[in-house]
Amino acid sequence: MKHGTNPNWFANSPLSRVNIEKDQEAFFNARLADPKSLVIPLWRGDPLMTDGSPAFLSVGALSQFPKDAPVILLGMKDERAYFAVDVSAAESAETAPFADIGDYVQLRIAAGVLTRDDLAIIGQGRWYFEWRRKHRFCGNCGGETRLEAGGAKSRCTRCEEEHFPRINPVAIMLAIHDNACLLGRGHQFPPGFVSALAGFVEAGETPEECARRELFEEAGVVIDDVRYQFSQPWPFTCSLMMGFIAEAEGREINLDMEELAEARWCDKADVIAVLNNETRDFNVPPKFTIARQLLERWVKE
Ligand SMILES: [Zn+2]
Incomplete structure (x- = not known):
């Protein structure tokens, strides 16, 4: 099976979507x-x-x-x-x-x-x-909506407004500096479990701007360059995850303790050992996550 340049799970559906606007x-x-x-x-x-x-x-x-x-x-x-x-x-x-x-x-x-x-x-x-x-009710008039086009959209039964699935864009970014990457842990995760940082793209913002902003807000890390890698539809939060590798200017961390419980720079050799299950010094997300795929791509760079 070919997955092109996108290695992510939940992507590359084998189904062809059908456009059934007519009939x-x-x-x-x-x-x-x-x-x-x-x-x-x-x-x-x-x-x-x-x-x-x-x-x-x-x-x-x-x-x-x-x-x-x-x-x-x-x-x-x-x-x-x-x-x-x-x-x-x-x-x-x-x-x-x-x-x-x-x-x-x-x-x-x-x-x-x-x-x-x-x-x-x-x-x-x-x-x-x-x-x-x-989204069972219309945001325009409050009327009930019903599915159309096989479920790909809905229409208000009162004002006829069309509604399309709401997709929440998220930037997820692996900040790197020389031979290390920045991994952090949200308060909801157990000690030892670290991942790439992420955040929702705000209105009027590009995913690249979001990546820079989130890294600075959450970890105080200043980004020099941001490179888009690949994306992943993430059905748990109806998100479209857009993955970046971001070059940091330095390794100083200024943690926002409300957002993160910890953040640290991890050497590539240590990350490789974790990915290969050779050590349990820390844990990273499973293979079906885009965070893991960013790590896998970075260690091969
Ligand atoms: Zn309506």
Whole structure:
């Protein structure tokens, strides 16, 4: 499988997205009636899995789900349509439909075992349902919205305003200086777990400006040059993570203790040892994160 220059998990979906602006109802319904079509159930964003694989059910199984369970067309592959169905209305994963044939596995845990293709498909479904859950009403007039175009957008039933999925841009940046990189730990993480720093891009700001600002605000590190690397759709927060490697002017750290519990410069040799599981002096994020991929790219530079 080729991933071009983007090594990230949740990226490089094998599905081709379908533009069904015209005749959308007819297209959607024809795919729903096609016995080749498959559907993955998600309970609060977590996929149904059997024997370590996602449980893609025949689309006919939808008749056994609640009538009002949201269904989204994710895309096509080899003339087969892939849908996701949201069973979050069930009170628990154990009582959700088809829990008798498998388990709804937390996506962060499933991410460690799923193939990249499956993870891209499931991440897309989680993303749409998360957006849908938070945007059921129109921001323009407060009316109810309903999904259109297979779920790729919604429209207000009152004022007809169109609404598209809200994507939150985030800059994530590995600051480097000579043979060391800056890793920090947010208060929510256990001691020893460090990662690249990150922050949401603000209105009227470029991701590059955001990278400079966040490194200065959180760690007091001044950046000389910022180089874009690659991006990752991140379904846990409906974010688009944009990864940078940033050359720092020096190693002085002035920590914002409200934002970070710690930040430190780590030598490349030590980072390589951690990536290779040769030491546990500190821990870095798992392979399915863009932070890890930035580290992997930097150590190969
Ligand atoms: Zn409206």
